[in-house]
Amino acid sequence: MPEAASAQATRATIGASEFDRDTALVQREPGVYDIDLSAGWTIISAVNGGYLLAVLGRALADALPHSDPFTISAHYLTASQPGPAVVRTETVRTGRTLSTGQASLFQLDERGEEVERIRVLASYGDLDSLPAHVRTTAEPPAIPPIEQCFGPEAAADIRLPSGGPAPVDGSSAIADRLMLKLDPSTVGWALGQPSGKGEMRAWFGLADGRDPDPLALLLAVDALPPTAFELGISGWVPTVELTVHVRSRPAPGPLRVSITTRNLAGGFLEEDAEVWDTQDRLVAQSRQLARVRLS
Amino acid sequence: MPEAASAQATRATIGASEFDRDTALVQREPGVYDIDLSAGWTIISAVNGGYLLAVLGRALADALPHSDPFTISAHYLTASQPGPAVVRTETVRTGRTLSTGQASLFQLDERGEEVERIRVLASYGDLDSLPAHVRTTAEPPAIPPIEQCFGPEAAADIRLPSGGPAPVDGSSAIADRLMLKLDPSTVGWALGQPSGKGEMRAWFGLADGRDPDPLALLLAVDALPPTAFELGISGWVPTVELTVHVRSRPAPGPLRVSITTRNLAGGFLEEDAEVWDTQDRLVAQSRQLARVRLS
Structure with missing residues (x-):
């Protein structure tokens, strides 16, 4: 664990953490959001794909009537850079138990033109509304302590x-x-x-x-x-x-x-x-x- | 095997088969296609989801510069019916080895308004251009003859x-x-x-x-x-x-x-x-x- 975290006396909470800060979006207009992609989630110079997916997932959670991603598919188009980005969402369909939405993340290139970085298509629902019934054959992986x-x-x-x-x-x-x-x-x-x-x-x-x-x-x-x-x-x-x-x-x-x-x-x-x-x-x-x- | 097929003396070929006939699209304008969804691919009254995916996949193969779906994700929105439908495609990005596109299939409801049935997001390439190198650990399933x-x-x-x-x-x-x-x-x-x-x-x-x-x-x-x-x-x-x-x-x-x-x-x-x-x-x-x- 990094020293900063080890030294931390209190644990960050959901809504007040590095991850929440760095995925926070500012609504520009309904369904359109600004974000400053953090350099804190890079591997070498590439922005991590899971972090980017979380940013898009958060935008759709805000734009759709349901808050939890049940299934989300992302196609990675061009390499994202730390810095300003805009997320544009579209509500494709809203239903009682599931809603479907689409979102794209754009950044400006050196000529000031918008370039699409990622596009996602996702169906959202409410995890807390699901029945507790579980009949899985999957077993947790055997990872040492x-x-x-x-x-x-x-x-x-x-x-x-x-x-x-x-x-x-x-x-x-x-x-x-x-x-x-x-x-x-x-x-x-x-x-x-x-x-x-x-x-x-x-x-x-x-x-x-x-x-x-x-x-x-x-x-x-x-x-x-x-x-x-x-x-x-x-x-x-x-x-x-x-x-x-x-x-x-x-x-x-x-x-x-x-x-x-x-x-x-x-x-x-x-x-x-x-x-x-x-x-x-x-x-x-x-x-x-x-x-x-x-x- | 159904009698019709068993009795057939000659095998249908790619491009001249039931499947090709029933996934054939007529271009209305660049990127927009008409199709009559066949009742021949229904389970009870529902049009099969794989058949519908093949229809959308074929539209994108035509619209994009690459012809083979490498990865295609479909979200099923409303139940498709046999009969007329329109497929609208969008070219999201074209690259040297991969192109990404989006497509939606629409049908008219009883009021004559377009209803979206399925939306897909896909990246296409050229399967024949891939290196022959294979290093898989996957083995074929043991299915009897x-x-x-x-x-x-x-x-x-x-x-x-x-x-x-x-x-x-x-x-x-x-x-x-x-x-x-x-x-x-x-x-x-x-x-x-x-x-x-x-x-x-x-x-x-x-x-x-x-x-x-x-x-x-x-x-x-x-x-x-x-x-x-x-x-x-x-x-x-x-x-x-x-x-x-x-x-x-x-x-x-x-x-x-x-x-x-x-x-x-x-x-x-x-x-x-x-x-x-x-x-x-x-x-x-x-x-x-x-x-x-x-x-």
């Missing part, structure tokens, strides 16, 4: 894959925003010994202690190092498309995130994430299609 | 779950368009003995013998009876959102489709599909979020 897992402070001492980005290195601002503790069995890549399995597992939280909510789940699914590292690939793995299903409101406390890749082929791979809360409930499922640079 | 699996003609003789739809019964027109042979180990629901596992597997093809292509994969992922049947749920399971990744151009011959559900909770479930071709390649992956009526 949090104190046996590796955090960013350890990663500074371990070798990074040649030519690859340093996702948990000090040069990535997002490392200071997150409590990320990697399962020792999925950090072989950092020791020059990738397992060859497309797996990555970690405990996940916000560094300032804010508890998870549905918007934080959008961040959680795209916050771990790519599974490609454990497959021995050390280049960038940019997301083409990411879809998240939020299945339940997460209980307070750290989340467990398990990511798997089955099919690396033709220069693309899928990353499937499952997110579990402290009550052993599967609170989110996601899948992304990403491009890989084979090394 | 096609002649040991159950087709629609057998389903007429087996009991259907009480209160549920009859997805492979003669009352569903789509059954005559498809070659669907269900794995005996996932047809317990039809015998009143659902396995309790969220699994459904089948051989899949077009009844007229047309070989699969990327658009047919969009149909294949949503053509099997819902996994919910094997979980003992007999009501409708309408799709909220369906995302398909097309990973490779399928080889000629029948496909194997494997669908799994891990998490039935709060009145929703996910259905994950994998589609394999005759060369044992994983040609498509999909996930949908569907609503369930618990019985």
